[in-house]
Amino acid sequence: MKKFSSRYSIAVHILSLIALSPASCTSDFIAESVNTNPVIIRRIIGMLKKAGLVHVRPGTGGTYLQKGLDEITLLDVYRAVEVADNGNIFNCHEETNPRCPVGANIESVFRTKMVQAQSAMEQELDHVTLKQLVSELKEKSGSI
């Protein structure tokens, strides 16, 4: 890799904007705050919708939270958009030489350790709700 897709930070941005903005949040409006193309926004909103985090008013336009701010954690958002193939961020090279004791067994040992490490990260994300994040945002920006 290098880095995760910026889908994640954009998704958090979108949800925060919806939470804070009194205006109707169309993809054009959001795109202006994020500073990207509206289609990028719509794609990400599509994933958030599929995860049950928001609903959209088709035709008329506008995206709205489907849950309370304190019911959405950063982990929920992460899961909604990250799409780490089957959820694992660590890659294990496949098809090692089975006749070598290391090649035959290292995969399961390595994988176990990686699952632990990844879980530690995800638990951390699970402890932060959008409510907390948005309140920190408000502090920094004075008011909206």
Add this chain to the structure above:
Amino acid sequence: MKKFSSRYSIAVHILSLIALSPASCTSDFIAESVNTNPVIIRRIIGMLKKAGLVHVRPGTGGTYLQKGLDEITLLDVYRAVEVADNGNIFNCHEETNPRCPVGANIESVFRTKMVQAQSAMEQELDHVTLKQLVSELKEKSGSI
């Protein structure tokens, strides 16, 4: 992203093989266990060498650990090969609209949370030494 590069799992594989194999570990020998091209192995060994984890006998051939197995953690290996640009695995979209309260402030708030999550993962990796990993490998494979 999707996933981290398999460089990481291959690096762990290489170090484990060196620790367990009585034979001289040339890139060809290692490549056969990992089941890939020797050049891939040499590239990764180059990174491990730069990190001070192994040394190589040029000319003659063979790679050897430069530290004790209990002095090398999975975090050391991760740092040696992962090259997550400047070390951050989470991406934050840049150049948001500074005139929008969310765009102006979300980056620093988001970044703080991500650093915490990433640290939790890295701490987990720091708690596993190659010694532990290799001993688990031995258990699974009987003996070498």
Add this chain to the structure above:
DNA sequence: TCCGTTGTAACTATAATGATTACATCGAGA
């Protein structure tokens, strides 16, 4: 001196990402 090995450069193919254009569809309001 020979010969196997290392260290790199160069090239290719594949895949993910981000951006963009295009357009069918929807739905509220005139």
Add this chain to the structure above:
DNA sequence: TCTCGATGTAATCATTATAGTTACAACGGA
């Protein structure tokens, strides 16, 4: 009912990381 703005989505393109491969100079022990 018709219009108009918004959504949903397909298609295309440029950029970048990765993995694999060939080629070859440099090294150093036998």
